Amino acid sequence: MKIDFQETTKDLAVRIDIHTKFGSRDIDRWMLDLIKLQPASKILDVGCGSGKQCFSYFDELRGAADITGGDVSEELLTQAKAENKRRNIDIRFDHLDFNQPFLYPDNSFDFVSCCFAIYYAENIPQTISEMHRVTKPEGRLFTTGPMPENKKLFYEIIKEATNKPIPPMPGSSRYSTEIMSTIKALYSHVELHVFENPLTFDNVEPYLAYTRASMSEDRKLWGSLFVEKDDFEKIMSQIELAARKRLDRDGKLVMTKVVGGILATK
Numbered sequence: 001m002k003i004d005f006q007e008t009t010k011d012l013a014v015r016i017d018i019h020t021k022f023g024s025r026d027i028d029r030w031m032l033d034l035i036k037l038q039p040a041s042k043i044l045d046v047g048c049g050s051g052k053q054c055f056s057y058f059d060e061l062r063g064a065a066d067i068t069g070g071d072v073s074e075e076l077l078t079q080a081k082a083e084n085k086r087r088n089i090d091i092r093f094d095h096l097d098f099n100q101p102f103l104y105p106d107n108s109f110d111f112v113s114c115c116f117a118i119y120y121a122e123n124i125p126q127t128i129s130e131m132h133r134v135t136k137p138e139g140r141l142f143t144t145g146p147m148p149e150n151k152k153l154f155y156e157i158i159k160e161a162t163n164k165p166i167p168p169m170p171g172s173s174r175y176s177t178e179i180m181s182t183i184k185a186l187y188s189h190v191e192l193h194v195f196e197n198p199l200t201f202d203n204v205e206p207y208l209a210y211t212r213a214s215m216s217e218d219r220k221l222w223g224s225l226f227v228e229k230d231d232f233e234k235i236m237s238q239i240e241l242a243a244r245k246r247l248d249r250d251g252k253l254v255m256t257k258v259v260g261g262i263l264a265t266k
Helices: 009-022 027-035 052-060 074-087 124-134 152-162 170-186 204-216 231-250
Strands: 041-046 065-071 092-095 109-115 135-146 189-201 253-265
Touching: 009 189, 009 204, 027 052, 027 109, 027 135, 027 189, 027 253, 041 052, 052 065, 052 074, 065 074, 074 092, 109 124, 124 135, 124 170, 135 170, 152 204, 152 231, 152 253, 170 189, 170 253, 189 204, 204 231, 204 253, 231 253
Parallel strands: 041 065, 041 109, 065 092, 109 135
Antiparallel strands: 135 253, 189 253
């Protein structure tokens, strides 16, 4: 399944900032506590973007690891390399298209991760098979993605505003089903862990900023909503009215992020 999607750095930064300001839990700390990285590990982060997870791993291990990040976006890789240089550290960043065979030998890495990206793969079994191939025997895979219950309020307000059905989202529709079953078929031991983080908004503006950042770049995924050229702004106005109505009724908007973390051993 080919998914025409690429999130901009700006939209991603807006969402991360809102998670930090309005959420009650730290997903980065949850992930690090869960995966328990070991010093001297050889690590690959697939779909690394601008390097957020790679730098997190480096800091957690105080540099005692061989870390590689790979991504298909040259713009994001440039940012990752610039941060690498600014911090004067030695993380390797490679061009990596996870829809193609990985250019790494078999059994190369102790730990492979893919955070909030794998569900955009065209061929899930092929991509996960490549992750499995480059993982050492008894090495581990960790991947994250939205569960079906993720952002329930977000979708409720869009449906109320537009009176149209919500199209299947690649993450929540694939993560706990196709992705989970593929990993179970390849790895010897698989665990699913769930992270919940309520984002609480006392006014509508940050909620609308999150909605705009979430929908602006992935409007191609919302084909049933955006038909005419100016539909995006019309729909954002409808969403604002529905969100204000919900806020007036409930006194606050609570949108809960529900994320799955699959931890697997080869």
